[in-house]
Amino acid sequence: MRKNLLLFGALAIALPALATAPNQQMKRHGHPTSKATVTNPLKHSRKVKDILKPGGMVATNDLFKATRAEETLNMHWGYCYDPATAENFEDNEVNQAIYVAPEFTEMLDGAVLKSILTANPADASAYDEVTDTYGNPVKTCKVWVKESLDGDPITEGEGELGEYAFDWSSISLTTPYTIQKDKPFYVGISYTLPADNPYAYGYVTDFAYPAEYDDTNLIYSAFIGYDEEWEPMFGSERKWTNIGLDDGNACIRLDVYGDNLPQNIAVAEDSEVPAYVAPGNKVEVFVAVTNKAANSIKDVEISLQYDGEEPQKVSAEILNIYDLLPEAIAYGYTGLAIAEFDSPKTEGNFGYTLKITKINGEAENNSDSESTGNILCLAEGYHKNVVVEEGTGLWCGYCPVGIAGMEYVKENFTEDGVIGVAIHGGDVMDVLYYGVFSPIEPFFKGFPSCFYNRNFAYSGYPSPDEIDLDLSDLIEIPSCASIEAKLEATDDKSVLKLSTKTEFLLSGEEGEYEIGYTVLEDGVGPYLQTNYLSGMPDDKSYGFGSKSNPFLTKFNDVARNCSKPMGIEGSLPAVEKGNSYDYSCDVALDDVKNVKNCRVVAMVINKKSGFIENATVVESPTYDFNGVDEISATKSASFARGVKGAILIDGDNSNVNIYSASGMKVAKANGFRVNLPAGIYVVTRGSESTKVIVK
Secondary structure (H helix, E strand, O other): OOOOOOOHHHHOOOOOOOOOOOOOOOOOOOOOOOOOEEEOOOOOOOOOOOOOOOOOOOOOOOOOOOOEEOOEEEEEEOOOOOOOEEEOOOOOEEEEEEEEOHHHHHHOOOOEEEEEEEEOOEEEEEEEOOOOEEEOOOOEEEEEEEOOOOOOOOEEEEEEOOOEOOOEEEEEEEEEEEOOOOOOEEEEEEEEOOOOOOOEEEEEEOOOOOOOOOOOEEEEEEEEEEOOOOOEEEEEEEEEEEOHHHHOOEOEEEEEEEOOOOOOOEEEEEEEOOOEEOOOOEEEEEEEEEEOOOOOEOEEEEEEEEOOOOOEEEEEEOEOOOOOOEOOEOOOOEEEEEEEEEOOOOOEEEEEEEEEEEEOOOEEOOOOOOEEEEEEEOOOOEOOOOEEEEEEOOOOOOOHHHHHHHHHHHHHHOOOOOEEEEEEOOOOOOOOOOOOOHHHHHHOOOOOEEEEOOEEEEEEOOOHHHHHHHHHHHOOOOEOEEEEEEEEEOOOOOEEEEEEEEEEOOOEOOOOEEEEEEEEEOOEEEEEEOOOOOOOOHHHHOOOOOOOOOEEEEEOOEEOOOOEEEEEOOOOOOEOOOOEEEEEEEEEOOOOOOHHHEEEEEEEEEOOOOOEEEEEEEEOOOOOHHHOOOOEOOEEOOOEEEEOOEEEEOOOOOOEEEEEOOOOEEEEOOOOEEEOOOEEEEEEEOOEEEEEEEO
16 A cells, blocks of 8 residues: 555645645535635645644744753643634734643643744745745734633733744743643633735634534634625624634644653654555554644654564654654654564464553653454455445545546556445535435545545545556555345335345354445536536646636446345345355435436445445446536626516526525526525526526
8 A cells, every 4th residue: 555644645736735635633524615725725725634743744933943942841832733724813913722621721730831833824926936825914913811811911922923924923921921730721822813904814724523522713803704605694793712623723822842742752643554465564654643742752662563463562762754854752742653573473364452552762751542343364365346435425525526526536546446435415416414424424625535445544545646546556455345236126216125145264254244235326516516626727627727617517436325224134144255245225216317328236245344445336237328418618708687586597598507505506597587595606508607606
């Protein structure tokens, strides 16, 4: 498997993180293009878990280089990751704050807070193509410490901000503040955006779900939340409002000094352990090590333990993620550790536990964090058909990349047995948030993203070039199980009979393996797909640069809610090596629109690991892909306009359809006027499309 854990963000296209999606840490809606947001151009979109903490992805200055000031420990503590976005809440007075909760005042007890770090706001009109940066429209910023948000400052300060947006600036407090374990407090920043610059954006956040608490990241404004179209809403008065759940952590950090700051805390923020190893071969493990303490870390001891075996322990230097040279990491930084371990002693499917046991050669790691997973040890096996499950949605502006990726799979990997599955979330084809795929919803790292054979450790970006790299390794991995399947018609045209035959090279206990299936439908729609690639060169947009935003199209490989993707209880008994097993069941096509465009992916599910051990795809008896009409509206035009309570059509209105912002068709024009409630709509006429607002 290509080592994409840390290199993935650098290898993939650097697309701004305007639309991300749910993962373990993030519950987020897609932001439509009308939302007033400017994105850090140096911040890669989240295609993998956010393992690169402060300063890790983009080192814009030297604020985070030192871990000691003379003999005193120093750390830049905060909830946030790197600055990612700045927003405009129709309010020039910007006030942000974080709440330092009791858990952290206890950790920082006795430390002295000397200055506050804040991320610079952005001037979207001052973009430098050479440095790929925005300018900063604000010169000065005030910082303060308070016991309560409506109280007077305990201490405060004012200072200058740096020249560039999204850089960190340090502002000293007039009087240092000593943190006490029994006194939680607030730290805030205040500055004024220039009223004559509509492109000035403040409220800088990391655009990630709060890592610790959901009530610690606040703004003071008239903003009260978002409507169903993700447009900001404003109340009649200014007040403190939590924005963390929607917009991420406020980019504020504390510059603290003290002799008793926490030491020797390292966590495996993410890790990559091969899903397969041949007996006797080495297991190469990649670990993203994040320093959670004040002292720097130059090496760690990593422990890997297979089920039923003694742990193996290997020491590894911390490496810089870019040049792979040794580097001691300060608080909040993430480095890479690479270690080799022996394979399991026998063939089988093994669970494993990975953890960091020592720091800097001697000190015991004070973190009890660990990660678990599964590895297959097998000398020879069956050919394994890879299932690529892609998270996508009509609202997601970069999801056309995933559409291109799924088509690339069909064109280049069909003979290898690779199967593409489009799992929609948050739109009219949703099966992820409220459907049968909800158990795997937390594991999608962003939209679009994908994983292979449901091994969540290998999250990928579903562009054609990335999929090609990933699959070139994965198609060589064998399987301990094989599966054959067929579909037969029944007297009920909405029900098919699925019959499977499986064989195993490893024995397994009762309930360890199950049969599951995913129903796919092609030619679904047409619906409107948001397209942030519109206007980009074709060589960087996979052909979607010439299409409008949004564009009207039909969708293939659409997973349906009548699927049983998690497995069917009792479908397989305790299996024995060398034996084969038959199973059949009815597949009710409850939400399939056109049975002629239906396929079924039959799978062997390993219930212990959650992996898809093997799969095959079979077409319905009447499947006819030639019947899947192609449709795509690519031209932007202005032939419709919104007025109060209606949309007015100019010229020909005989082939005009109207869609909601979520992509659902809501009306067909029957004349020059279509009455509709207030909202944002997309109107299409043949290959033309335009966006209108009804008041």
